[in-house]
Amino acid sequence: MVVKEKVLPKLKPLRDILVVRLLEPPKRESGIIVPEMWKEYRERAKVLAVGPGKRYNGNIVPIDVKVGDIILFMQAHGWDLPAQFDAKDIKLLEEGDVLAVIEDGSSSE
Numbered sequence: 001m002v003v004k005e006k007v008l009p010k011l012k013p014l015r016d017i018l019v020v021r022l023l024e025p026p027k028r029e030s031g032i033i034v035p036e037m038w039k040e041y042r043e044r045a046k047v048l049a050v051g052p053g054k055r056y057n058g059n060i061v062p063i064d065v066k067v068g069d070i071i072l073f074m075q076a077h078g079w080d081l082p083a084q085f086d087a088k089d090i091k092l093l094e095e096g097d098v099l100a101v102i103e104d105g106s107s108s109e
Contacts, residue, residue, distance in 0.1 A: 011085075013051035016063055016095040020045035020071065020078075024089075043075045044102065045091065054095070063095050070102040 013019050023044045047069045053062040065071060078093040 011049070011081075013049050013092070015051050016054040017051045018047055018063070018065065018071075018093045018095060018098070019049040020047050020073070020091050020093055022089045022091060023070070043073055044070060045073060045093075046070055048090070065095070065098060065101055071098050072100045072102060073097050074099060 011019060023046060047065055047067055049067060050063045050065060053060045055061075073093055074097045077097040078091045081087050081090050081092070
């Protein structure tokens, strides 16, 4: 699936690669982001695109996450996009870097 974000018109993940947008922590009523809140959210992202899956014994094994999922991933993993994309909040991850899909909806964008 190709990412349909304005910033990434030509980015198509391959194999078991995910394209994700890092989530911002919620702001307090005063508009201030508390550093402790940021620590909780820096490992959460929304999935924008997924590759077809990893090839195993000639077959493609599909990825367990889907576009739109909110995920928890391993901090310090993945790749930032080159400056030419002008997308600092976008990251590429391997499926193995994903720890969980957050299903309760409390971490939505």
